[in-house]
Amino acid sequence: xxxxxxxxxxxxxxxxxxxxxxxxxxxxxxxxxxxxxxxxxxxxxxxxxxxxxxxxxxxxxxxxxxxxxxxxxxxxxxxxxxxxxxxxxxxxxxxxxxxxxxxxxxxxxxxxxxxxxxxxxxxxxxxxxxxxxxxxxxxxxxxxxxxxxxxxxxxxxxxxxxxxxxxxxxxxxxxxxxxxxxxxxxxxxxxxxxxxxxxxxxxxxxxxxxxxxxxxxxxxxxxxxxxxxxxxxxxxxxxxxxxxxxxxxxxxxxxxxxxxxxxxxxxxxxxxxxxxxxxxxxxxxxxxxxxxxxxxxxxxxxxxxxxxxxxxxxxxxxxxxxxxx
Amino acid sequence: xxxxxxxxxxxxxxxxxxxxxxxxxxxxxxxxxxxxxxxxxxxxxxxxxxxxxxxxxxxxxxxxxxxxxxxxxxxxxxx
Numbered sequence: 001x002x003x004x005x006x007x008x009x010x011x012x013x014x015x016x017x018x019x020x021x022x023x024x025x026x027x028x029x030x031x032x033x034x035x036x037x038x039x040x041x042x043x044x045x046x047x048x049x050x051x052x053x054x055x056x057x058x059x060x061x062x063x064x065x066x067x068x069x070x071x072x073x074x075x076x077x078x079x080x081x082x083x084x085x086x087x088x089x090x091x092x093x094x095x096x097x098x099x100x101x102x103x104x105x106x107x108x109x110x111x112x113x114x115x116x117x118x119x120x121x122x123x124x125x126x127x128x129x130x131x132x133x134x135x136x137x138x139x140x141x142x143x144x145x146x147x148x149x150x151x152x153x154x155x156x157x158x159x160x161x162x163x164x165x166x167x168x169x170x171x172x173x174x175x176x177x178x179x180x181x182x183x184x185x186x187x188x189x190x191x192x193x194x195x196x197x198x199x200x201x202x203x204x205x206x207x208x209x210x211x212x213x214x215x216x217x218x219x220x221x222x223x224x225x226x227x228x229x230x231x232x233x234x235x236x237x238x239x240x241x242x243x244x245x246x247x248x249x250x251x252x253x254x255x256x257x258x259x260x261x262x263x264x265x266x267x268x269x270x271x272x273x274x275x276x277x278x279x280x281x282x283x284x285x286x287x288x289x290x291x292x293x294x295x296x297x298x299x300x301x302x303x304x305x306x307x308x309x310x311x312x313x314x315x316x317x318x319x320x321x322x323x324x325x
Numbered sequence: 326x327x328x329x330x331x332x333x334x335x336x337x338x339x340x341x342x343x344x345x346x347x348x349x350x351x352x353x354x355x356x357x358x359x360x361x362x363x364x365x366x367x368x369x370x371x372x373x374x375x376x377x378x379x380x381x382x383x384x385x386x387x388x389x390x391x392x393x394x395x396x397x398x399x400x401x402x403x404x
Contacts, residue, residue: 092377095375194394
C-alpha cells in the first residue's frame with residue numbers, strides 16, 4: 001500500500017542526494033522520510049474518521065444510558081469503548097469523572113473509562129497502523145479495551161468509595177439516576193465539516209514536533225544499532241524485563257506520538273513486543289501529571305490503589321503479548 | 326444589559342484558546358458583553374457539562390467539548 005512512499009524516499013536519498021546505499025546515514029535518512037510520510041497519511045485518515053465519530057457521539061446520552069440500565073457487566077465494556085472514542089484532553093477527565101459519579105454510575109465503570117481513554121485514542125491508533133501494521137493495531141486496541149475493563153472490575157470489587165475526596169462523596173450521596181436534559185447541537189454534516197477539519201489540523205500540528213523527534217530518534221537508532229542488539233539484555237526469557245520496564249514507565253509522561261516511533265525501533269532491534277508495549281502503556285496511560293489532576297477527586301490512597309492495579313494489569317498483558325508473538 | 330459569556334474549563338490549552346477567541350470576537354465587534362472564566366470544577370459541574378471547554382451565553386450552554394470558531398461565536402452572540 002505504501003510502496004510508492006518507499007519509492008519516493010529511495011529516489012530522494014539515493015538519486016537526488018546521491019548518497020551511498022550502504023551508508024548508515026543514507027539508511028537512517030531513507031527510513032526517516034519513508035516513516036514520516038507514511039505515518040502522517042495514516043494519522044490524518046484516522047484522526048479525521050475519529051473526528052467525525054466524535055462530532056456525532058452523544059457523550060451525555062451514553063452517560064444517561066449507563067446510569068439507567070442494568071447491564072450485567074456489559075457496562076464495563078461500554079465505558080471502555082467510550083474511552084476509545086472520547087478524545088483525551090486531560091482537562092476533560094475530571095468533569096467526566098464527576099459527571100459519571102453524579103449519574104450514579106459505579107466507580108469501577110468510571111475507572112474503566114479513565115484507563116482506556118489515554119491508552120487507545122486516534123493518535124495512538126494512527127501511529128500503530130503506520131508502525132506495526134493492522135494486525136498488531138487490532139490486538140493493541142482490543143487489549144487496551146480489555147485492560148480498562150479488567151482494571152475497572154477489580155477496582156469496583158475493592159469498594160473504594162470511602163477514599164474519594166469529601167466533596168465527591170457528597171455528590172455520590174446525592175447521586176440520582178437523573179436523566180438530565182441536555183441541549184444537543186443540531187448541525188448538518190456541512191456545518192460540522194469545517195469544525196472537524198480545523199480540529200484535525202490542530203491535532204496534527206500539535207503532535208507534529210513529537211512525531212518528528214520520535215521518528216528522528218527512531219531513524220538514528222535504526223541506522224546505527226545492529227539488528228537484535230537488545231536481545232541479549234531483554235529477551236523473553238528475562239522475566240524481569242516486563243515489570244521493570246513498566247514500573248520505569250509509569251512516572252514518565254509522553255503522549256503516544258513521541259513514544260511510539262521509538263518503541264517500533266526497539267522492537268525491530270530485538271526487544272520483545274510485549275515488553276515494549278507494556279513500557280508504552282505505562283508511559284501513556286499512567287503519569288505523575290495525571291495523578292496530580294486526580295488529586296482533586298481522589299485521596300492519595302485511592303490514586304495509589306488505582307495506579308497499582310493498572311500497573312499490574314499492564315505487566316500481565318505484557319507477558320501475554322510476549323507469549324502470543 | 327450586556328450579554329454574559331462564561332467560558333468553562335479547568336485551565337488547559339483548549340480552554341485558553343476558547344477564551345482568547347471569545348475575547349477577540351467581543352472586542353472586534355464592539356459587543357456589549359462581559360466575559361467570565363469559570364475554572365472551579367464545582368462551578369463547572371453546575372452546568373452539567375462533562376466535556377470542556379464549554380461556552381455559556383446568558384446561562385445557557387451553547388458549546389461544549391471543543392474550541393469554537395470565531396464565526397460560530399459571532400453567530401451565537403447575534404441571536
